[in-house]
Amino acid sequence: MAATNTVTGEMVVITERVEFSSAGNCDITNITAELRRLATEHNLKAGTMTVFAPGATGAITTLEFEPGVVQDFKRLFDQIAPADQPYEHNVTLGDGNGHSHVRAGLLGPSLVVPIEDGVPLLGRWQEICFVCLDARPRERTVIVQFMGVK
């Protein structure tokens, strides 16, 4: 096992927003470069980066971000929660995105990544992705909160 790294001091909490457009229908936006840039800028000696998707039709996860996986992940949702089956949400409300809501609830809106010396401790091929599960294009904001010791 590697050595224990202990850091103590005043607490720092830095809250940022990352904004972008998403295309809907399981469009996946790779936000890793921007998050790495913010992590470098804020340079926590140790702490966490919380990535949170506000809204009921977006979600956060990590993926190897290459065109094959992006297509495969979209198809996974088409298989487990097809858009073309009946949803009660589509009866209650008129926006036709019942599948979007169950997909977003299943995937979940939050991710927490440990940081050391300003670097998110991701694996080599692991990229942080916003998944737009809505049925239409949207303007999106993701909350990124750094919490730790400088």
Add this chain to the structure above:
Amino acid sequence: MAATNTVTGEMVVITERVEFSSAGNCDITNITAELRRLATEHNLKAGTMTVFAPGATGAITTLEFEPGVVQDFKRLFDQIAPADQPYEHNVTLGDGNGHSHVRAGLLGPSLVVPIEDGVPLLGRWQEICFVCLDARPRERTVIVQFMGVK
């Protein structure tokens, strides 16, 4: 991009329990009002609210909490992990909730929501939900931990 919000100071960690009854079979309890009340009471200038379901048949996520989505989310689990197929857990133990365990493991027990000025940074229609995946009614406790700077 919106302005960076940086807060520094002594660390505060506040641990609370929220208790309620759940009905089983993907019964969904909207605990958002109580969590918002606690967030207002503890009023972190910035930090996180960690919501955690102790136990192997409960999970936490966010949903647009309207009766249609609630029914659709229940059906999602009936489709991807049906109660009426054989489960090894039901052979090993006699409680007949094999489907509950795999559903809870898939959805996951933890959620982390950023807070600013005492307000959880949820989307407008995004509600924090405890999902009871057990096969019977249960008394439930959810841990809510606020961590940040006042």
Add this chain to the structure above:
Amino acid sequence: MAATNTVTGEMVVITERVEFSSAGNCDITNITAELRRLATEHNLKAGTMTVFAPGATGAITTLEFEPGVVQDFKRLFDQIAPADQPYEHNVTLGDGNGHSHVRAGLLGPSLVVPIEDGVPLLGRWQEICFVCLDARPRERTVIVQFMGVK
């Protein structure tokens, strides 16, 4: 509702690595004993334990860790993202683990568990598990970060 527990003080962030071998194909490693040992050693009065799987084919969740549930969870993934259907990732790259990537993205790499008095607030039968979704055996590292007040 139980009493509010408030702790204040200097922030402590302790980062650890847990290393082990995993067998692939939804092999599940129960890392709870090691995490409890670390939690006892670092003995936060209150705070969180963030458990993070670096890499694009591993994930973290909690399960009742008994042989039945372990088999059932593996079968859940065989049902919702079968290994033997075509994946675009397998066309793009030659490693044949397209199913591994979508499974890992769905389950997610992070878990946050609240701690009080050095004890992770898990349910009685709830164990923290690393799920190896790759198609082959791997050497694995899980990041465990304790954050709170001593």
